[in-house]
Amino acid sequence: IDPRSAERAPLPRNMIENSMFEEEPDVVDLAKESPSYPIDSDDAVYEPRSSRLLVRGLGENDLDEDEEDYESSARLLGMSFMNRSSNQRNVASSYTRQQYSESCLKPSTKTTVVGVLILVLVASMIMVIYFLPGCTFTRKGCKKSNSTMDSIYPISTSGEPFPWTELRLPPSVHPVHYNISLHPNLTLMTFQGSVSILVQVLHETKNIVLHGSDMNISKVTFEGKEVHVLEYKPWQQIAIKFPEDLKKGQYVLNINYTAQLSNSYDGFYNSSYVDTNGTKRVLAATQFEPLAARKAFPCFDEPAFKSTFTIKLTRERKYISLSNMPKVKTTDLKNGLQEDEFGKSVKMSTYLVAFIVAEFIGVSNNVSKTKVSVYAVPDKKDQVQYALDTACKLLEFYNTFFEYDYPLSKLDLVAIPDFLAGAMENWGLITFRETTLLVGSNSSSIDKQLVTSVIAHELAHQWFGNLVTMRWWNDLWLNEGFATYMQYMSIETVFPELDMDTEFLNVRFKALTKDALNSSHPVSTVVSTPEQVEEMFDSVSYEKGASILLMLNATLTDGEFRKGVIEYLQKYNLSNTESEDLWNSLFQVSPFLSEMNLWCLQSDCISLFTRTKQRVVLSMIKAVTKLNNVHFYIMMKHSLWHIPLTYVNDSCSVPSSCKQVFHLKDKTATLNLPDQVKWLKFNFRSDGFYIVHYDEEGWKNLIDALKGDVTVLSCKDRAALINNIFALSRSGKVSFRDVLNLMEYIRNETQTAPLTEALFQLGQIFRLLDKRSEFNLASRMTSYIDDHFGSLMESQSWDLESSVSEMTLRSALLEMACSLNIRNCSTQAKHLFDQWFISNKTFHDLMRTVFKVAAQTDEGWGKLLDIYKHSINDQEKRKTLEALASTQDIRKIIWILQRSLDGSVIQTQEFPLVINAICKNFAGYLYAWDFVKENWDKITQKFPVGSFAIQSIIMSATSQFSTKTRLTETQNFFTSLGTNGSQMRIVQEAIETIKLNMRWMEKNLNALQKWL
């Protein structure tokens, strides 16, 4: 799956998330202490010849949870009341800058006292009720525990005990083959289904338990005899009980059922769009990963229950149908219907099954033995060629790279008009959003980069995920980390002009940022509930997974990594694996790896280093508190991380051949250097997954070198220095003055990676200041940016198309200039919009910026809305929508929020994008947050709790808060959700982010006053 549904950078990279190196009691910073400081020999090594030793922790954000300010809590009562009753308030004025103040809502002392008393009383009652068992208030009262079977087994819908007590299915029965017949009715939006499952009983058992959800089961037969079925809805399980043990062997289970085509974005769902003639068209498509195959047909819906499938679809003549395998025959039925039958599939997991009934047309091409086709709605048939050419080239690349040919005779790529994820890798039938597959004459080079990335990602899944599948969702990174890594690797080789290198660097920065949070998790994590499974689709599985694979590849010698991967695919094809299986395959090709242990399965693969004179002292301490679940067991045995630490120095620093490696195997180590070395840069090209800190002298030498000549380091190394120093300043390890010192060199910088990273970091600070109403500082930040980037901004051309790298830089510079309203940017953008509107509307990368400027006037906004409604280019539509949502007019903001949630005018799939775009600006971000809170139930009906969409919505809405009031309010809201979201990891991340923002503000506001 490719989750880029909300925006190109899926989770907002909050600047403060980087603040991972906070004070913790077991860390000694001898840079500030005298040498006689008592050092625990286990944690630090005293290095006698040096005057300094720095030992740093690996990122426990030691925030004080208990510290409560009762006064502000009482104030908050008034605040949250206001938020809840926002229907009655004058929304147009509630969120203006003037009214944003914590103190304006302060109630009188009397009100506060009464309020607190009432709160205490209510809270006590709730606690009493909460701790009493639910049966206390029922007519029957409570039964004594363990007196009957009822208290052990869950109760099924019919009132009988359900014979299974776990979320995971029993291992005693396995599916061998499914025959599935489906007849979707696209007028009534229902479907009839019949599934016949050949099962293998592996251990004698009295029960068959499988998944089934949201369906009416009409008849169940087992070996031809009708049997009774039990259903336990909370776990989406159904079961058949037998009076006697089933002997080992194969049996046939038949289930007939009916169901609604789903209105959300998972299961077998209905979708509609309006064609260019204004006619509404409907279609039915599927999205099963991770847990929704069970909504389309009863099945053993876990990735390890692999099986073969034969699928038949009944449809009206005007539609076509598609499934994983090629169509083998079509039969005429009565009533003018037809039934398509597809070939027997390869052995695969249920989440990869897919089918579509729609009015699509496609184009095809052959790559070795595979027919590759791209399908879209007829209006967009001229937008499919780019995807077809790209998919063919990439398929050839992967066939060669993996030394294992794609095993099916066909591969379809289909653009679905209404689709939530970015794309889904169903075997042989990959589904996409239109934005991520179609390329029209209006598409820009950056749009092509996105389409190519998503295709490369999904094609890589045909091997990593489809051919070899993780055994359970805890190892999702084996799918997603690999597909993400392969997507960058393949494009770098096949389409070098797309500059994926810089994109991948940004992805690694993002992964480090997220991983720095305490609430982050190891790439492999225990998951059991549906929400936890949904939550695995986050940037750790994708981006951290990919970063780790890059580090591995960079560590191994040429070809070893590929050899290990080929070995892994050969060994485990058509079966399931765990992380260890991959490590073992890699260990076999590289003895060195076997020494590395499994350090990267842990969270925070982050370390800090410092240098002193000609010796470098390297130190690290494990974040032991995180090693608290079973999957850490192996790592606990080897309690150290072995890091292949790379570095370059002033004598040789840019070509790959300069790279030197130091294998860090202990918590501390000493690296001896020749006397003449002037400076060192660790983590060559930022290929390793760690942040580097130098001591004062180390930073100074690097900065001096850069001020003299920027080319002493590669542009990736320069970008990494910028990224790292911002992270370190937020943790208080370097002063903000040091950040500004490094930034002085930026006036000589011309390359995309360092400049976009600097703009991103400064933009984050600007937004935080703006949202806190620190307008004086925000305007000084504007001047600072103008001063340092202004001449570069002015030198950008508005109309020339150039390389992806240059366009990326140009977009970042001009978007910043226009949003800060400097260097005449807005005037030029307005002019360009007017020209564009009356001309042939050729599109290019700067249109995002141009549209955002145009959307600030009533007239421009109206024109853009019109374009949004009528455009048949999805990329253009999204850019238009982002601009519409960037308006400062609160009435328009409210309108967009409502229309995108109810799906009229604006597709609901765009709701996360809308929230993200609105929250970037001061005008709407508080309203958007209120809207999310008030409509939480509706939102979670559309997007599953824990899903990527929900993660994005929460982070967009809350990640810029930096006050205690907002913190408490956010905590209260999520606590109030109970089972509908309070347990999500993203909630912990959101709260931690706000706390870090608060602390960063405390530490740095004064420094900013002084230095900015």
Ligand SMILES: [Zn+2]
């Ligand atoms: Zn994926």
